[in-house]
Amino acid sequence: MRLFAIGDIHGGLKALIQVLNKIEIKDEDSLVFMGDYVDGWSESAQVIQFLIELSQKINCVFIKGNHDVWCEGWLKSDDVNPVWYMHGGKETIESYASFSKDEKKTHLEFFENMPLYHIDNENRLFIHAGFTSMHGVKKEVFKETFYFDRTLWEMALTKDRNINEDSVLYPNRLKHYKEIYIGHTPTTNFNSDIPMHAANVWNIDTGAAFKGKLSAMDLDSKEVFQSDNLPALYPNEKGRNKD
Template sequence: MRTFVIGDIHGGLKALLQVLNKLEITEHDKLLFVGDYVDGWSDSAQVIQFLIELSEKISCVFIKGNHDVWCEDWLRSEHVDMTWYMHGGKETLESYKGFSQDDKERHLAFFEDMLLYYLDDENRLFLHAGFTSMHGVKKEVYEKTLYFDRTLWEMALTMDSQISKESLIYPKRLKHYKEVYIGHTPTTNFGFNVPMNAVNVWNVDTGAAFKGKLSAMNIETKVVVQSDNLPSLYPNERGRNKD
């Protein structure tokens, strides 16, 4: 079995299909998605429909991102959060035109079943954003932290890679896990168009919501496969122009 972690999609179905085709995915593979499937490009509802169908054929783990929380709330209540609307929600609402009420209810159930984090058999942690508890993700007090926090990544970036995990100054929250995989904060913010690694944290959000690419990484070999830049796949769209 090959296992791949896939970064934030943000409505870019064309990019997702490119990546999966390049990987030559089979029913023996496992896919771990770190969240933010919607908001940005014009295919948000179509991404959700595709992932539902994909999960019926291939082993998939779906982590919930902050944009997914907003979309889930709208599907449940029809309330349009204005922060969501201005950060990609408008495009997601438009993508649902033509989808029936039954479709929307199925999508809502899909969002509700998403995980806030996933820990595999080798003690590798997957979540959307981060966590702050020194006792590990299971002790995080506020659920929102798991899909909004950026301090874990900011901390990892500032660390000296030569510091041993056994050192007294090594952050306790990172000692709990062999590796941590996140999305949420585009690596393009730091001038990188590929996944970034800082100590034992891997960030696989390569800016697909904006001008970047969608990335998938083999968690064993660390080999990365990417789509084209999203604006080239959606030339008549703007995507998200602010975070």
């Protein structure tokens, strides 16, 4: 069995299909999606429908991201968060134009059932953004941190590589898990179009919301599979201009 972590999709269904074709996914494989399935490119509703159907065929875990929280709120109440609207919500609302009330209800249930994090049987943590508690995710007070925090990744990037896990100087946040997989902060912000590794943290978000690619990583081999750059797949669209 292979296990893959897949980065932030942001409405890029064409990129998702490209990546899954490159993986040559098998029935016994498992996929962990790092969140932010919507907002950006024009096929957000179609991405959700595709993922629902995919999960009926193979084992999938869908971590909830901040954009998913916003979309869930809109599907539940029809209220439009103005911040969300400016950061891809407009395109997501438009993508639902042809979806029925019952279909939207099914999608709402899909969002509501998403976990905020997942820990597998090898003690690998999957979380959209990060956490701040030095005691790990189960001690986090503010759950919004799971899909908004960037300090975990910032800390991992700045950790001295000469400080090992046995040192008193090693960050306590990083000691709880064998590996930590995140999305949320595009690696393209750091001039990288492939997943980045710092300490025991892997960042799988390679900027699909903007001008980057969608990435999937085989967690055992660390082999990376990528789509084309999203603007090439959606040449008549702009994608998101802001994080």
